[in-house]
Amino acid sequence: MKKLVVFSGSGMSAESGISTFRDNGGLWEQYRIEEVATPQAWKRDSALVQEFYNLRRKQIIECQPNSAHTLIAQLEEKYLVTVITQNIDDLHERAGSTEVLHLHGNIRLSKSSGPNQEKAYYPIEGWELKNTDLCPDGLVLRPHVVWFGEEVPMYDVAMQHIAEADILVVIGTSLQVYPAAGLIHYAINAEARYLIDPNAAELNVPNSFGVIPMNAVEGMMKLLEELR
Numbered sequence: 001m002k003k004l005v006v007f008s009g010s011g012m013s014a015e016s017g018i019s020t021f022r023d024n025g026g027l028w029e030q031y032r033i034e035e036v037a038t039p040q041a042w043k044r045d046s047a048l049v050q051e052f053y054n055l056r057r058k059q060i061i062e063c064q065p066n067s068a069h070t071l072i073a074q075l076e077e078k079y080l081v082t083v084i085t086q087n088i089d090d091l092h093e094r095a096g097s098t099e100v101l102h103l104h105g106n107i108r109l110s111k112s113s114g115p116n117q118e119k120a121y122y123p124i125e126g127w128e129l130k131n132t133d134l135c136p137d138g139l140v141l142r143p144h145v146v147w148f149g150e151e152v153p154m155y156d157v158a159m160q161h162i163a164e165a166d167i168l169v170v171i172g173t174s175l176q177v178y179p180a181a182g183l184i185h186y187a188i189n190a191e192a193r194y195l196i197d198p199n200a201a202e203l204n205v206p207n208s209f210g211v212i213p214m215n216a217v218e219g220m221m222k223l224l225e226e227l228r
C-alpha cells in the first residue's frame with residue numbers, strides 16, 4: 001500500500017460548523033491571540049483562557065464530522081493513511097481515521113500547567129475544565145493545546161511521516177503558522193501532492209502541487225476521482 005499523508009487545518013472542519021481562524025468572521029477577529037492563546041495569557045488570566053477553550057470544546061462536542069472527514073477515513077481501505085492535523089478537534093478520529101497526529105494538541109485532553117516533564121494527558125469529562133481541576137502533581141490542569149510561543153512536540157514525527165509520503169494532501173489551511181506550515185516542504189519523496197482549499201490561489205505552495213480550489217467536502221470528492 002502507498003503511504004498517503006493528509007495535512008489538515010481549520011478549513012477541514014468548517015463544513016462541520018467550526019469557525020476557521022483567519023477567514024472573514026474567523027476566531028481571531030473575535031479574540032486576541034495574546035489574551036487567550038499564549039503562555040503569558042495563561043499567567044495573566046487563566047480563567048479567561050479556560051473559558052475560551054471551554055467554549056471551543058463545547059462547540060466541538062456538539063458538532064459532527066463532515067463527509068470530507070469520512071472520505072479521508074475511508075482512504076484507509078486503499079492506502080496507509082496518516083492524518084497530521086493542526087486542528088484541536090477530534091473530528092478526524094470520530095469519522096474513523098485510526099492514525100491521527102495532533103500537531104497543536106487535542107482539546108478533549110488536559111495536562112499539567114507545570115513543566116509537565118512526563119507528558120501525561122488526561123481526558124476531560126464533558127466540556128468544562130475548571131481552575132479547581134488539578135493534576136496528580138497538584139497543579140491546575142490546562143487544555144492540551146499548543147499555544148503561540150510554545151514548542152510543537154510532534155513536529156519531528158510529523159516531518160518524518162511527510163518525508164516518507166507517496167502522496168501528500170494539504171487541506172483547509174492558510175499555511176500562515178510556522179513551524180507547521182513548513183512541513184509541506186519535506187514531501188521530498190512524494191509522487192503526488194495536492195492542495196484542497198477554496199482560497200487556494202492565494203496560498204503559497206510550490207508548483208509541484210495539484211491545486212483543487214474547492215471546499216473540503218467537494219474537494220475530497222474531486223481528489224478521489226484524481227487518485228483513481
Ligand code: APR
Pocket residue numbers: 008009010011012014015020021022023026086087104171172173174175176177196197198199200214215216217
Ligand atoms: N473547506 C476547506 N478549506 C476551507 C473552508 C472549507 N469549507 N473554508 C475555509 N477554508 C480555508 C481557508 O481558505 C483558509 O486557507 O481554510 C483555511 C483556514 O486558515 P486559518 O484560519 O489560518 O486556519 P489554520 O491554517 O488551520 O490555522 C493554523 O493557526 O491559530 C492557529 O493554532 C491555530 O492550528 C491553527 C493554526
